[in-house]
């Protein structure tokens with residue numbers, strides 16, 4: 001990698017609660033080139049949003065980045081204060097669509113008012129020019145221009161979600177982090193937004209981190225894939241390779257449980273066992289209690305990520321079992 | 323089989339806020355016809371899925387069923403009683419005990435000052451059930467375990483901001499289930515859950531359907547789960563049902579061009595598509611809901627549109643074992 005836009009090293013974030021330390025993100029490392037996109041998938045509660053917040057240095061207390069670096073265009077954002085981050089990094093360099101962002105919209109202002117604000121603040125664009133730009137992006141996400149004058153409560157869930165996506169793209173950031181950006185969208189609109197993101201990636205060279213539990217969607221936008229389990233990267237590498245030939249037992253299970261449209265099923269496939277407790281995660285490999293291939297070493301020793309067929313896999317038996 | 327819930331000609335129109343000048347000039351009020359003359363029946367222990375584009379009126383329909391919104395017109399009969407005529411806080415309270423809603427967005431529907439315990443205890447409190455504090459706590463712990471928030475001890479005292487998106491969503495599901503309701507409006511209940519946890523919860527909700535006589539209105543954009551979870555499916559477009567029938571019948575051979583487009587767009591894992599701009603069966607530009615197209619409301623986006631489609635609104639009619647509102651149903655490929 002010559003000059004990655006984003007370079008993340010050993011990023012570790014914990015929440016310090018009365019009941020103990022929630023180890024939500026442990027030792028995450030990856031790089032992202034210009035125009036490249038990383039898809040992040042994993043179980044609910046495995047630390048995906050925590051990683052996103054850590055990248056933009058906005059982890060809320062009682063959470064804290066306890067270790068690691070996030071280098072964006074040569075600036076280590078983890079060391080900046082909140083105001084510095086907002087000035088130097090947010091929006092222009094890195095922009096984020098938050099999970100459940102719909103309620104970020106302020107009820108008393110129109111959509112247009114809220115969209116124009118970052119344009120004014122960061123680029124000094126106002127008036128008709130600002131309005132035109134906003135409407136252009138509203139159109140891109142499949143909304144009618146008329147939405148510009150509406151209030152948030154007059155919008156459906158998916159309409160709000162798209163307003164947020166449009167706003168995050170207005171400034172054409174170097175890196176876009178999107179955390180479950182399409183949860184409330186129907187498949188047609190979703191496909192349209194995927195196309196938009198693909199185009200922006202190509203035309204403007206925007207790099208992306210795309211977080212979703214939906215592996216089908218992820219396959220369409222990510223060159224790289226990271227599968228997380230219990231706060232750790234289980235598998236990280238070239239997306240196509242991982243889809244076609246998963247090497248971590250968890251990835252294998254995850255891919256196998258995608259439901260199919262034209263099959264009648266009595267029960268939906270699931271991964272047996274319960275999600276792990278992150279205050280007191282399982283010893284050794286965190287996946288071992290649910291892993292069909294687990295052996296003694298898996299209980300005792302934590303597997304280091306190692307290179308297997310062009311990706312990094314954190315499994316003692318990577319390449320041997322799946 | 324008699325229906326638990328029956329809607330006849332159900333309507334919900336929103337009046338749009340007008341600009342100052344609009345009011346000054348006395349221009350005509352604009353309406354969003356979010357639910358427009360909808361009919362359906364859901365038998366006991368069944369689930370009816372409602373699918374359709376963002377903004378087509380699904381949540382509005384759910385809220386009308388819950389009586390969180392008042393219908394503009396039509397009838398809505400739950401267990402033989404017209405819901406639109408329920409009046410008085412006592413009656414409404416009784417109705418809300420047996421009918422629950424899982425809201426679309428767990429981020430804004432949960433009270434930030436409530437822990438998981440408070441959130442789950444509140445409904446028991448309102449309806450004065452659940453027994454002693456210990457009994458209630460036990461019920462709550464069990465409910466948390468059921469929705470895979472394990473160990474429950476770890477989650478019971480957490481506030482919403484200490485939960486991940488999917489964890490909030492599961493608290494919301496537990497809340498709806500805790501009063502043992504007879505009817506649930508589930509609005510995108512599992513949109514934030516990974517395949518495995520989603521499977522767990524949909525299996526659970528389905529078991530309750532059989533064991534506890536639960537009936538569901540299941541709103542989702544996740545069409546592949548509606549196949550598993552529901553018995554019937556209604557495809558909604560700009561406030562109207564355009565196709566409805568048994569779930570396998572509709573999904574295996576959709577007849578309305580809109581249903582066809584929707585099904586064609588269901589994503590499947592295809593990493594080789596990464597650089598390819600996907601060809602969409604229809605354009606994603608939804609017409610302005612305040613200005614519904616004349617004739618068939620889908621015609622501006624329909625690949626098969628003819629003259630008649632611009633002029634005459636098609637009624638739902640029976641074609642090949644389901645109902646479709648399209649002039650050319652069964653004739654288009």
Ligand SMILES: Nc1ncnc2c1ncn2[C@@H]1O[C@H](COP(=O)(O)OP(=O)(O)OP(=O)(O)O)[C@@H](O)[C@H]1O
Nearest residue numbers: 015024044045046047048049050484486487488489
């Ligand atoms: N403020 C907090 N205090 C304690 N624990 C927290 C806090 N915020 C998050 N957590 C825990 O940290 C873990 C990771 O949460 P995170 O929100 O990153 O998950 P996620 O992967 O985004 O899940 P989802 O897909 O459900 O959104 C979860 O188990 C969550 O319960």
Ligand SMILES: Nc1ncnc2c1ncn2[C@@H]1O[C@H](COP(=O)(O)OP(=O)(O)OP(=O)(O)O)[C@@H](O)[C@H]1O
Nearest residue numbers: 154156157158336356376377378379380381382611
């Ligand atoms: N309070 C309101 N005032 C005016 N219009 C509204 C109001 N609430 C919703 N609408 C409009 O009514 C239509 C239906 O909204 P609804 O929330 O029912 O859609 P939905 O099918 O649930 O969409 P989504 O899948 O995006 O959640 C939309 O066009 C929306 O903009």
Ligand SMILES: [Mg+2]
Nearest residue numbers: 049099486487
């Ligand atoms: Mg999350």
Ligand SMILES: [Mg+2]
Nearest residue numbers: 156157381426
């Ligand atoms: Mg909705």
